[in-house]
Amino acid sequence: MKRLAQVKDPVIEDRLLQRSIFSSLFLSVFGIAAGFLLSSSFVLFDGLYALLSVVLSVFSLRGGRFITVKDDVHFPFGKESLEPILVFFQYLxxxxxxxxxxxxxxxxxxxxxxxxxLGFVIGYLTISALIALIVYRHLKQLNRSARSILATAEVEQWRLTVIMGVGAVVGYGIAGMAIWLSFENVARYVDPVMLMLIVLFLVRYPVKEMVQAMREMLGMSTSERLMIDIKQSVATIVDEYEVDDMYLRISKTGSLIFIEIDLIVAKNYRYDSILEQDLIREQIDAALEWLPQTKWLTVAFTANRKWAE
Structure with a gap:
């Protein structure tokens, strides 16, 4: 038996992505203009990064709208499998x-x-970081209702923007102090060195997200912690209904999580009617309500382990 429970809110996801687009567009224009005026490669990179965020956000917005439209003929298991593909290319x-x-x-x-x-650059970076922080906090709050992998990826990009901005303000501030202490030769290398340091700090985040997206695209198992939590959630029900053993398989694809539970029961199992077994399924489904993803739940009963292994 399969049951698809919708959790993601596509309306809030759409609203979040739109607000992210307009915010990124403002910062991109601000950053690129400031980068040229200040002749700063770091500030120019900051503006280009924001412009790239606009393109990626539009990509996510259109992709999210496409995924929301049901098409059981071409996508019998839903379009959520497209979400990790979109996320992978975003971070790539x-x-x-x-x-x-x-x-x-x-x-x-x-x-x-x-x-x-340096004075003007620090001023720009401070303003940019404050704007990014305000946008990040707002989108993070909004994402609590959206519960979308695309929206989560968007919020994560804003978090990286905040980290980059704050780190740059601190770094340029230290460089300014070094120049004030008569280390003038340092000034020529502050901009490229800061850019290198920020890149080295940030690069692990897209790599991590690409690996996770790749795992989901390949249908690999989820974390061991999630497996344990799900087992614990249904353990009481399994014991109550005299189940001899249980096989659990989990795979997450975007905002959709596939859960297959095979229950090994005795040949003369007491709860052998369809209505009784449906009741057990309902209780297992209710026990997994805490999962934030959309669930595709399968619960099967068998007296032969061959069908579960």
Missing amino acids: IVFLLLIYAFVAAIDTIRSGGDPVE
Whole structure:
């Protein structure tokens, strides 16, 4: 028996992505303009990163709307399998941008550095970081209702933006103190070095998310912790209805989680009617209500382990 319970809120997901797009568009224009005016490769990268976020957000918005429309003929198991594909390509583009920025920073250092007005750069970064923090907190709050992998990826990108902004403010502040202490030669290399440090700090996040998305695309098992939590949630029900053994298989794809539970019972099982077994299924389903994902739950009864192994 299979049951598909909808948890994700597509309306809130759509609203979250739209607000992210407009916020990123503002920061991209602000950052690119400031980057050219201040001749700062880091500020320019910040603006380009925001512009890339706009493109990715539009991509997520259109993809999210497509996934919301049901098409049981072409996608009998739902379109949620497309979500990790979208997330993978989102973070792949972010990863490539980070690599490009790192290589560009190395070239700048090899060519003798690039002096910038630290005071103006710190001012820009402070304003940008504050705006990003406000947007991040708002979208994070909104995502509690959206419960969407695309919305979560969007919020994560804003978190990275905040980290990058705060780290840059601190780094440029330290560099400003070094120059104030008469280390003027440092000034030419502050911008590319800060860009390299931020890239090295951020690059692990897209790599981590790409690996997770790849695992979901391949239908690999979820974390051991989740497996244990689900087993504990249904353990009381399994014991109450005299089940000899249980086989549990879990696979997560985007906002959809597949749960297959095979219950090994005696040949003369007391609860052998369809109505009684449906009651057990309902209780197992209720015990798993805490899961944030959309559930595709299968509960099967068998007296022969061959059908469960």
